Amino acid sequence: MKILIVGSGGREHAIAASAAKSDRVRQIYCAPGNAGIGQIAECVPIGAMEFEKLVAFAKEKEIDMVIVGMDDPLVGGLVDEMEAAGIRTFGPRKNAAVLEGSKAFSKDLMKKYGIPTAAYENFDNAQDAVAYLEKAQFPIVLKADGLALGKGVLICRNLEEAKDGVRSIMLDKQFGSAGNKLVVEQFMTGREVSVLSFVDGKTIRTMTSAQDHKRAMDGDKGLNTGGMGTFSPSPFYTKEVDEFCQKNIYQPTVDAMAAEGREFKGIIFFGLMLTEDGPKVLEYNARFGDPEAQVVLPRMKNDMIEVMEACIDGRLGELDLQFEDNAAVCVVLASDGYPVKYEKGYLIRGLENFDGKDGYYCFHAGTKQTEAGIVTNGGRVLGITAKGSSLKEARANAYQAAEWVDFDNKYMRHDIGKAIDEAYKGK
Ligand code: GLY
Numbered sequence: 001m002k003i004l005i006v007g008s009g010g011r012e013h014a015i016a017a018s019a020a021k022s023d024r025v026r027q028i029y030c031a032p033g034n035a036g037i038g039q040i041a042e043c044v045p046i047g048a049m050e051f052e053k054l055v056a057f058a059k060e061k062e063i064d065m066v067i068v069g070m071d072d073p074l075v076g077g078l079v080d081e082m083e084a085a086g087i088r089t090f091g092p093r094k095n096a097a098v099l100e101g102s103k104a105f106s107k108d109l110m111k112k113y114g115i116p117t118a119a120y121e122n123f124d125n126a127q128d129a130v131a132y133l134e135k136a137q138f139p140i141v142l143k144a145d146g147l148a149l150g151k152g153v154l155i156c157r158n159l160e161e162a163k164d165g166v167r168s169i170m171l172d173k174q175f176g177s178a179g180n181k182l183v184v185e186q187f188m189t190g191r192e193v194s195v196l197s198f199v200d201g202k203t204i205r206t207m208t209s210a211q212d213h214k215r216a217m218d219g220d221k222g223l224n225t226g227g228m229g230t231f232s233p234s235p236f237y238t239k240e241v242d243e244f245c246q247k248n249i250y251q252p253t254v255d256a257m258a259a260e261g262r263e264f265k266g267i268i269f270f271g272l273m274l275t276e277d278g279p280k281v282l283e284y285n286a287r288f289g290d291p292e293a294q295v296v297l298p299r300m301k302n303d304m305i306e307v308m309e310a311c312i313d314g315r316l317g318e319l320d321l322q323f324e325d326n327a328a329v330c331v332v333l334a335s336d337g338y339p340v341k342y343e344k345g346y347l348i349r350g351l352e353n354f355d356g357k358d359g360y361y362c363f364h365a366g367t368k369q370t371e372a373g374i375v376t377n378g379g380r381v382l383g384i385t386a387k388g389s390s391l392k393e394a395r396a397n398a399y400q401a402a403e404w405v406d407f408d409n410k411y412m413r414h415d416i417g418k419a420i421d422e423a424y425k426g427k
Contacts, residue, residue, distance in 0.1 A: 014361075051073070267287050302319070326388065336410070366381050
């Protein structure tokens with residue numbers, strides 16, 4: 001098979017690495033890709049939102065399956081365009097990708113179908129939002145309705161902060177048109193868990209659990225980022241939690257989308273909060289998480305391409321997903337200053353240290369090939385993943401491997417997976 005992957009981050013590198021393991025795959029293209037992906041795929045200089053060019057390329061190369069990794073092209077309808085041109089594509093169509101593309105839609109869906117989530121109100125003007133907030137209890141959460149690179153969520157401790165938030169999201173348009181609508185949501189406390197799943201329109205198969213660290217700094221301080229590191233599985237995602245979620249969250253979500261005439265095929269990423277009142281949905285995404293994919297996919301035993309084909313063909317019920325009985329930790333190496341202001345173009349040294357090291361992965365996110373070598377080209381630069389027989393071992397391995405590479409302004413959190421110690425205290 002010839003595969004085209006659309007995207008350019010660590011997630012797409014992890015997808016490409018899994019695709020490369022498949023016996024069915026003969027050639028992998030990635031648009032636009034990055035320097036690391038370029039070592040296992042042919043990168044093509046077409047942007048993820050250049051739909052016409054992507055379709056033309058897929059037709060010209062007779063691509064057998066397109067995998068759309070990123071949220072923007074999914075929400076923008078790339079899958080529909082590919083399908084209209086007769087190209088098999090893995091990912092939700094536009095009318096289903098709205099599950100991620102509009103937080104107001106997803107909250108209304110959960111309310112309508114009784115899927116556990118925090119109480120909320122949707123607003124399409126700032127005045128009404130402020131009037132509501134004047135009577136609200138704090139802390140409270142403001143969410144820009146649309147896609148905002150994971151940054152459109154504000155936790156406000158008091159009315160002043162909330163008013164500032166409404167202004168910046170709805171009036172100053174800090175996140176562009178994503179702020180045309182606003183969701184005001186009850187603040188939930190608990191442990192966050194990410195569960196990714198394959199869906200074929202009617203059947204859902206969940207993958208092993210993971211936990212992301214979204215804040216930029218140790219101790220969960222600093223600004224929200226796309227994600228600074230992950231571990232898998234989450235020791236907090238117990239069998240009981242899984243049983244509850246399978247019954248009350250996962251299948252009901254797939255059924256709700258089908259009932260709305262928005263059949264979902266692709267990946268549903270459930271962002272969960274394990275609250276005192278039970279698991280609740282924090283958010284849905286319509287794609288693999290990043291960096292969740294960097295710890296989940298390396299542990300998957302199935303041929304990913306086979307599973308994706310089963311999703312497209314509505315045959316997922318015939319398959320069981322299997323994961324290795326081990327653990328993985330990913331530490332993101334970022335450019336100092338991320339997610340606000342950072343420099344690019346620094347040479348990355350030591351990438352060869354990963355050659356031939358089983359159980360260790362250096363997934364590229366923001367990198368670029370130049371004549372001088374591979375250089376930094378983004379806020380999140382590399383995702384260093386290591387496996388281990390336990391979470392503790394995987395964590396130690398990942399932090400050791402994070403020292404094998406170096407570049408100017410290299411920045412990382414030092415407490416990825418620290419919660420693991422807490423979970424195993426005294427054991
Ligand atoms: N790691 C969070 C996300 O992919 O949205």
